[in-house]
Amino acid sequence: MSSFAGRMKEYPTISLDRFDRENLHARAYFLSHCHKDHMKGLKGPLLKRKLQFSRTVRLYCSFVTKELLLNNPKYAFWEEYIVPLELESPTQISLVDEASGEKEEVVVTLLPAGHCPGSVMFLFEGSHGNVLYTGDFRLPVGDVSRMEHLHSGSRVKDIQSIYLDSTFYDPRFYQIPSREVCLSGISELVGNWISQSPHHVVWLNCKAAYGYEYLFINLGEEFNTQIHVNTLAMFKKMPEILSYVTTDRRTQIHACRHPKDEEFFQGNRLPCGCTAADGTPLRIISIKPSTMWFGERTKKTSVIIKTGGSSYRACFSFHSSYSEIKDFLSYLQPVNIYPSVIPIGRTLTELMCRKQSDEAAFVYKPLGVLKRSRVQRPTCEGTLETTALPVCVEESLPLTITDAQPAAHNYVDCTESNGEEEEEEEQQGDEEKVGAGQPEDISSQPPRWEDFFTTETLTDSQNSLRSQPQSCCSEMTGSQTPDLFSDEETAPDGFSLTLSGSQSNHSSQNMDSCLPDTLIIQPELDGQKQREEGDDGIIQSESQQSSDFDIPCTPESKVPRRDELSQLYRKLAAGEDIRQIFTL
DNA sequence: GCGATCAGAT
DNA sequence: CACATCTGATCGC
Numbered sequence: 001m002s003s004f005a006g007r008m009k010e011y012p013t014i015s016l017d018r019f020d021r022e023n024l025h026a027r028a029y030f031l032s033h034c035h036k037d038h039m040k041g042l043k044g045p046l047l048k049r050k051l052q053f054s055r056t057v058r059l060y061c062s063f064v065t066k067e068l069l070l071n072n073p074k075y076a077f078w079e080e081y082i083v084p085l086e087l088e089s090p091t092q093i094s095l096v097d098e099a100s101g102e103k104e105e106v107v108v109t110l111l112p113a114g115h116c117p118g119s120v121m122f123l124f125e126g127s128h129g130n131v132l133y134t135g136d137f138r139l140p141v142g143d144v145s146r147m148e149h150l151h152s153g154s155r156v157k158d159i160q161s162i163y164l165d166s167t168f169y170d171p172r173f174y175q176i177p178s179r180e181v182c183l184s185g186i187s188e189l190v191g192n193w194i195s196q197s198p199h200h201v202v203w204l205n206c207k208a209a210y211g212y213e214y215l216f217i218n219l220g221e222e223f224n225t226q227i228h229v230n231t232l233a234m235f236k237k238m239p240e241i242l243s244y245v246t247t248d249r250r251t252q253i254h255a256c257r258h259p260k261d262e263e264f265f266q267g268n269r270l271p272c273g274c275t276a277a278d279g280t281p282l283r284i285i286s287i288k289p290s291t292m293w294f295g296e297r298t299k300k301t302s303v304i305i306k307t308g309g310s311s312y313r314a315c316f317s318f319h320s321s322y323s324e325i326k327d328f329l330s331y332l333q334p335v336n337i338y339p340s341v342i343p344i345g346r347t348l349t350e351l352m353c354r355k356q357s358d359e360a361a362f363v364y365k366p367l368g369v370l371k372r373s374r375v376q377r378p379t380c381e382g383t384l385e386t387t388a389l390p391v392c393v394e395e396s397l398p399l400t401i402t403d404a405q406p407a408a409h410n411y412v413d414c415t416e417s418n419g420e421e422e423e424e425e426e427q428q429g430d431e432e433k434v435g436a437g438q439p440e441d442i443s444s445q446p447p448r449w450e451d452f453f454t455t456e457t458l459t460d461s462q463n464s465l466r467s468q469p470q471s472c473c474s475e476m477t478g479s480q481t482p483d484l485f486s487d488e489e490t491a492p493d494g495f496s497l498t499l500s501g502s503q504s505n506h507s508s509q510n511m512d513s514c515l516p517d518t519l520i521i522q523p524e525l526d527g528q529k530q531r532e533e534g535d536d537g538i539i540q541s542e543s544q545q546s547s548d549f550d551i552p553c554t555p556e557s558k559v560p561r562r563d564e565l566s567q568l569y570r571k572l573a574a575g576e577d578i579r580q581i582f583t584l
Numbered sequence: 585g586c587g588a589t590c591a592g593a594t
Numbered sequence: 595c596a597c598a599t600c601t602g603a604t605c606g607c
Contacts, residue, residue: 001597020588037598045587167597207594209598259600262594291596318597 032135033119064118129160166339220244289316
């Protein structure tokens, strides 16, 4: 869950994915996707009132997010204040202080995030540098190198800060099977079941959230059917999704829900109450999409787990794995990383040091073509070129001041990451996206996630655009092709082995071997739930979760004193360089 | 009565 | 397994 307080250090008059507290004063709002934990305060009466008195404050998001948001009557009042933006179209936005008339210009570009329909990242370019807010995202290894707007000519743009979806930024989540591999496992299970008789049906036990549409589309396509869901209203303008879902219960694949659907299923009933026409009892299996992950050295495992006589869990992740995040960060090499989630004992900095050598040979080509014809809004095509700031490793001071828990951190100087631990795997690059060990004709690949979630169609040349990430941390070797099936009852040492809470030794080994030079962030020994509010009004988040890691204090580090923090906050608010404070 | 917040369950 | 959500209890206005 995101604990991002809503504002970025570089552009503090903007609020993203948070709309309460200090964010009520923002000059512009951004919504990365339509999940409730990123919409806090969005239906608040205070915000509604503010909008009625404002002539300039708007909410910016993708067209799909706008559609999903307005489908919910609680957010309908936003209609006149939403400015939907096309993907990959840099747009200049004026941030106006309506009291003083003071104005700041910023160029924002929406980049597909692969998290759920409409989900985007926001790239901001302005006088305080280039900043990337990722929202929640899932991008396969290598995709970042093909994102045109993160490049300037053949060069990766200088990124000052990344505000990162760090949900799985932990070596325990080293690998999550690709979407294609997971889908193929689910397809096989579904196909084997529903082909037995018309009374064999599948219940996809999905959460009440956007993001499973990719599954519905692909299963619908594969089995030439539609998936039963509770309502279609939100997809009425999205034909690619709409054509694969239905409210007609006479189908063998269901993703309908009911408050007591688990109970229903135990009594061999579907959530919708559907029964066979001739009275024959249905033969139902449930498939629960769940995140499954594997350690760095896990050789072989399964994307389908049988959890009972007719219950299965299937691998499905909305978020990037550790390796995918590592690839993303090591390619962009931002000066700062601000994680949205900060588990205890997390490392942040081994990838932050920007390298000046061996730049990627990026081929500049458009990523996609819009299906829809749409009125072009004024855009600023000339993206701002920031000074090519040579942040060398020593000077970059791999130090991240997270807005989340400054008082609870120990700051440790970190030397350059040697990044050598996985070098022997760096050559594989291009194959991994397709799915480990499953070479296929690119043209026969399932439709890309972004096709459905951004209403864009990508050009067929996309795969030729991939360049070798300069310091990609590869992970999916051919030997790690997951099995499609595993029976938990007969294979007790399947994936779950690596996940149990008693595996801390294993986890720590992973971490140690993988991250030799790290900034260790550790909660204070007492008062772990301490909350802080700085002078800049940014609410500090609580600790996110417990951890199996137990990392001791680094001797050289110290907790900043209260007065130092106050000074820090003042400087942050003023946009000043704060790094010297923590230079050892 | 409404909204915010938290614990708990799924 | 986690994530994203929902429900219900509690509190304050």
